[in-house]
Amino acid sequence: MKFTNSSHVIIFGGGLVGTLLGLYLARKGCKVDIYERRADMRKVQRFDGRSINLALSDRGWRALQSIGIGDEIKEISIPMYGRSIHNVDGTVSFLPYSKDGLCIYSVSRGTLNAKLLELLENEPNVAFHFEQKCVKVDFATTTATIQHMPTGEQFAVKADAIFGADGAFSAVRASMQKTDRFEYQQHYIDHAYKELNIEALPDGGFALDKNALHIWPRGHYMMIALPNIDSTFTCTLFFPYEGDPSFATLTTPEKVDDFFSKTFPDARPLMHHLEEDFFANPTASLPTIKCYPWTRNATSLIGDAAHGITPFFGQGMNAGFEDCTVLSEAIDNSESWQEALEVYQRSRKPNTDAIAELALQNFIEMRDLVSSPAFILRKKIEMRLQTLFPEKWIPLYSQVTFSKEPYSKALASGQEQDRIMQIVMAEEDIENQWQNDEYLIKIAQKVGII
Amino acid sequence: MKFTNSSHVIIFGGGLVGTLLGLYLARKGCKVDIYERRADMRKVQRFDGRSINLALSDRGWRALQSIGIGDEIKEISIPMYGRSIHNVDGTVSFLPYSKDGLCIYSVSRGTLNAKLLELLENEPNVAFHFEQKCVKVDFATTTATIQHMPTGEQFAVKADAIFGADGAFSAVRASMQKTDRFEYQQHYIDHAYKELNIEALPDGGFALDKNALHIWPRGHYMMIALPNIDSTFTCTLFFPYEGDPSFATLTTPEKVDDFFSKTFPDARPLMHHLEEDFFANPTASLPTIKCYPWTRNATSLIGDAAHGITPFFGQGMNAGFEDCTVLSEAIDNSESWQEALEVYQRSRKPNTDAIAELALQNFIEMRDLVSSPAFILRKKIEMRLQTLFPEKWIPLYSQVTFSKEPYSKALASGQEQDRIMQIVMAEEDIENQWQNDEYLIKIAQKVGII
Numbered sequence A, B: 001m002k003f004t005n006s007s008h009v010i011i012f013g014g015g016l017v018g019t020l021l022g023l024y025l026a027r028k029g030c031k032v033d034i035y036e037r038r039a040d041m042r043k044v045q046r047f048d049g050r051s052i053n054l055a056l057s058d059r060g061w062r063a064l065q066s067i068g069i070g071d072e073i074k075e076i077s078i079p080m081y082g083r084s085i086h087n088v089d090g091t092v093s094f095l096p097y098s099k100d101g102l103c104i105y106s107v108s109r110g111t112l113n114a115k116l117l118e119l120l121e122n123e124p125n126v127a128f129h130f131e132q133k134c135v136k137v138d139f140a141t142t143t144a145t146i147q148h149m150p151t152g153e154q155f156a157v158k159a160d161a162i163f164g165a166d167g168a169f170s171a172v173r174a175s176m177q178k179t180d181r182f183e184y185q186q187h188y189i190d191h192a193y194k195e196l197n198i199e200a201l202p203d204g205g206f207a208l209d210k211n212a213l214h215i216w217p218r219g220h221y222m223m224i225a226l227p228n229i230d231s232t233f234t235c236t237l238f239f240p241y242e243g244d245p246s247f248a249t250l251t252t253p254e255k256v257d258d259f260f261s262k263t264f265p266d267a268r269p270l271m272h273h274l275e276e277d278f279f280a281n282p283t284a285s286l287p288t289i290k291c292y293p294w295t296r297n298a299t300s301l302i303g304d305a306a307h308g309i310t311p312f313f314g315q316g317m318n319a320g321f322e323d324c325t326v327l328s329e330a331i332d333n334s335e336s337w338q339e340a341l342e343v344y345q346r347s348r349k350p351n352t353d354a355i356a357e358l359a360l361q362n363f364i365e366m367r368d369l370v371s372s373p374a375f376i377l378r379k380k381i382e383m384r385l386q387t388l389f390p391e392k393w394i395p396l397y398s399q400v401t402f403s404k405e406p407y408s409k410a411l412a413s414g415q416e417q418d419r420i421m422q423i424v425m426a427e428e429d430i431e432n433q434w435q436n437d438e439y440l441i442k443i444a445q446k447v448g449i450i
Helices: A016-026 A058-066 A070-075 A109-121 A171-176 A253-263 A274-280 A316-332 A337-367 A373-388 A396-401 A407-425 A437-447 B016-026 B058-066 B070-075 B109-121 B171-176 B253-263 B274-280 B316-332 B337-367 B373-388 B396-401 B407-425 B437-447
Strands: A008-012 A031-036 A053-056 A078-080 A082-086 A092-096 A104-108 A126-130 A132-138 A143-148 A154-158 A161-164 A183-198 A213-217 A222-227 A233-240 A284-292 A299-301 B008-012 B031-036 B053-056 B078-080 B082-086 B092-096 B104-108 B126-130 B132-138 B143-148 B154-158 B161-164 B183-198 B213-217 B222-227 B233-240 B284-292 B299-301
Touching (some): A053 A058, A070 A109, A092 A373, A373 A407, A396 A407, B053 B058, B078 B222, B109 B126, B132 B171, B183 B274, B213 B337, B222 B337, B373 B437, B396 B407, B407 B437
Antiparallel strands (some): A132 A143, A143 A154, B082 B092, B183 B233, B183 B284
16 A cells, blocks of 8 residues: 555645645545635635735646646736737837746635635645644654644644655744755845735726736846736835835835836826835745755655745746646655655756756846847847757747756756857847848857757 | 943853953943853963864954953064974974965963953953852843843843853853754764873973974874964874774873874874873864854854854864954844844855865865875965965955955955965965966966956
8 A cells, every 4th residue: 555545644734836846745535624824715805915916827727737637827917918018218129938928827815825725725634723833843753843823732743754845934844954054045025015906997998018027127226016806916126125226215105106117107107006006015025946955854844934935937826836747746656644744845956946047037027138239139049049959049938937857957958059059149240140041050060059 | 322322231251252242232321230150260260171262363353352351461462474394204384374464363262361351351341240140031032031140040131132152152142042043953973072181391481493383293183283372382182082093092102102202203202191181081073053143133143153163274263253343243233132133144154154265175185184295295286376476366265364355255266266276276286386377377367467
């Protein structure tokens, strides 16, 4: 009999990754207890300043489809086929994500989480415990001390395996940090983010192209907007804490209005409650968290608890869901929790390090390069190279977003492509000749693509 | 009136840095409460696996002299004038630390700590609280929650300033880690250390030269020995956790004996309880800890709590003591705790980052390079350069150990010296000609030393 059968598993965190993991494990025969610090999100209204929409891409879809809710979620999500780039002069240009019409999907975190909770409630072996948090874990005995938050009462529960799916500020990881030789780092970039809104038109329509991810790249900072099914857009301003301009300088409604009018002239008129939102919504920090090992005996970290990353590649949730896929395969090929967790962490760690790096790189690309003519030309040439040599040239964005190749392979391949494209872009007359296939094939031969 | 006068200050940690800081602050008119997790070390025997002797050098002496206990400590310490290098063939060579007979001092951690405690007890404004630990700190109100460990009872104390001098695994820092935008990393090298002993001779004498720091460099690992006033030596083996040889392979008394006999042939016969010590003493890890900020409002970290470093430059305690010197000057030139702590952390952080880096570099030098003829030649040439151009050439070791120059300046200057010495060592016939001053002066001109 498989070791998972009748195993008792504790999962801390009832967010996206904790619930998906619960489903996977319940269907492998485990008895699952999920402990969530907060109240049931379906019963209480909350907005804690975390991004309320997400971009689902291939890695996320694979995980959702494997548990049979892909179609259901697709119905409540909005496809985005490319980046819509808003220049400071008001002009807009569109850069498709792929030559084949591939897309990513804007979906509400709340709706997705609620769906996963619903599914879990239909599983006979899963119990949900809200407003209960991890105090500490004794790794040697796989025993968690849990606190019932409304009463403060604490109790201990022993399990066959424990998972920390409790996010970037994981309590399970805090316990692990006290064990010897635990590698750990938390780093914050110099930018914060703030969520703002673009309202629906009076007729109920979308104020911008609904099938694009909108970007207002402005060098050292940027704003983005993703569509919601109620015809609004959620905007996120990624902006420095200090300097000029920065969150430190936008101190009054007048300054905010003035700054947005000048900097985001086409968006400003669509943001009817800008000043109110700006001062009501939190200015939230952007940590990157790395640690190792993820596993101590039969306790392991998963999702943001193991690898908190910045949101700039849209891969935070997708990476967490892929953790579940990788763990599930490791379990299927192992004889014990310890073996499965060891296989999982070893195979997964280099890839989550890679996506952390790629996410930081993509911030530079999005806020800075995306508005330069040379960058836009490079993207077009890359897409043409992909058309000509579909086996030889897969753009980095596609490798991350539209494939299941390991992130570490995408990172390495992206570095190689960078090297090659620097040579290509230095070719004489490239800006006028690139649409001439004969010319481009000659260059591809020269730089070793074919 | 100076803000420190009648300020109430809490210090967590009654180790070397906590007690020294307590003395500094008491003498500035503060009312000081020191809370120490452990029992009074003077009343209980303990050995917790931490190094029981230390190398005091200039930065440490300056701090001790400024509070008037320099001479007293010097009496119970042993000067070491250089490195005594023990080769695997049993030969020994001596490398002086400086051309002028400067030395570092081997001193017992316990004795030094007890002396500092005694001094503190003579201060009317200082109270000591043993077996009481920091649970958490509320930085906004400068209020600490403290637990009396024998009873488990918790209570809160508000202060004008709070210091975390509670070591590499600081509880004050753990509280700080939960605040937003706290940069933090802990990293462990692949080596552990284990303390061993060389006994005194039957006649009560030292079994090795008492005025040297002994090193058995063996490439990927090493053993060192420092003299104690009872004519013993404390040996420390720095050795990999994994691989062959490593702590993982030395699993039986026979294997330990065999390994030491072959690897440290001159030391082995002097270690009468080797096998017993080897399995009784802990295998201890070697963390490097970096964080920033050190200060939240009127709470600050100091010593290992702010910057845990590896012991390879003998600067852990010296750096912690220098923190006190820098903080003391910052207080004298400021109008409030907040201002003083801000000045202190800003000026100190680049220097503790530098000594962390220098310590890791020195591990490579000690275990690996110190036994190569080219390295020994280089040291000799550097000393000759210093004699010829005392203003222009101060070896890195001297800048760190025998000066009060900022560590960051020493690090930068060491990198420049590395670059220059690579050129010098590549000169034709350097190994035969370096004692010819005319030749050496010509080279010094060529590489820009003069």
